[in-house]
Amino acid sequence: MPRRLAIVFACILFSINVLHVTGVFSADRIGGAIPLFCPFKALTGIPCPGCGMTRAMLSITKGDLQGAIGYNPFSFFLLFMVVISIVPGRQAEKLPSIAPVVMNYFFIVVLAAVLLFWFFTRLLPAL
Helix, strand or coil: CCHHHHHHHHHHHHHHHHHHHCCCCCHHHHHHHCCCCCHHHHHHCCCCCCCCHHHHHHHHHHCCHHHHHHHCCCHHHHHHHHHHHCCCHHHHHCCCCCHHHHHHHHHHHHHHHHHHHHHHHHHHHHC
């Protein structure tokens, strides 16, 4: 994930979390205000592999981890990728040289798991 995009995403998620925790407004209100449009679902009628990510992230913000798993269990991997992507360069240099290789394989395994999950839980039942 590009670092700038990860930083923007992390700032938005952090802001929503602060507003929710301080009681300014509920994360549930945000979920109803965000217009959701999935071109894949609009064309095929089948939820895409990322469907439920917005609701899952809002559930994580509220501390509802079980709800996040229900919406999209891979939301935690997205959050992990964002956290890893915003690690400052100085800190990243301290990691062992094998870390980028391990992370690449980790992301490939997660992507394969996402696609398999989508195929068996969303695509096949829709057909």
